[in-house]
Amino acid sequence: MLYDKKIKSYTLSEALKKLEGYCAYQDRCHKDVREKLMEMRMIPQAIDQIVDHLIRENFLNEERFSKNFARGKFRIKKWGRNRITLELKKRQISRFNIAAALKEINDDDYLNTLDELAQKRLKQITETHLQKRKKKLADYLLYRGWESHLVYAKINELIN
Known part of the structure; x- marks a missing residue:
């Protein structure tokens, strides 16, 4: 038998308590909180009121x-x-x-991490052709969001 799933409705204070817990558990951005409130079927005025409260009480920063x-x-x-x-x-x-x-990322840590990551990945690449090896390493590092000038400098340092 097919039936509609019962959708729970929340009062403003229930939603507020639920979102305080949601934000206290883990830092959230405004977009995540608004999406959560929309999933809870809250009206726009209630969403604004709850987000405002969460910001004022430092649950949302x-x-x-x-x-x-x-x-x-x-x-x-x-x-x-x-x-x-x-x-x-x-x-x-x-x-x-x-x-x-x-700015929270230290430059020395950043470059050391790139070096460790590149060396670890290079050991995993079984490709013997030099250009294909370089490409696989570059693709991996670029996909992870490392800047291209750093990636290519690191590849030239590691693969001759």
Whole structure:
């Protein structure tokens, strides 16, 4: 038998409590919070009111979100600045906050991570043809968001 799934409706205070928990669990951006509220079928006025409350009570802070996002993606996933920037733009983070987030990444750590990542990946590439080896390494590093001038300099340093 086919039937419609019962959609729960929330009062303003229920939604507020739910979103406080959602934001307290993990830093969120405004876009994520608005999408969550729309999934909960909240009306635009309620969404604005809840987002305003979350900002005032410091549950929602895009600068904090973007800095944590950049540090985490760099440290854990070893993403480059291009990929981090792209992902933050997808989340509608301002240029100012993106710039602040990228400053969180230490230049020495950045170059050391690129070196470690390139060397590790190079050991995994079984291709014997020199140009194909270079291309596979470049594609891998570029996909992860590393700047092309750094990628090609690293490839020329590692593969002769």
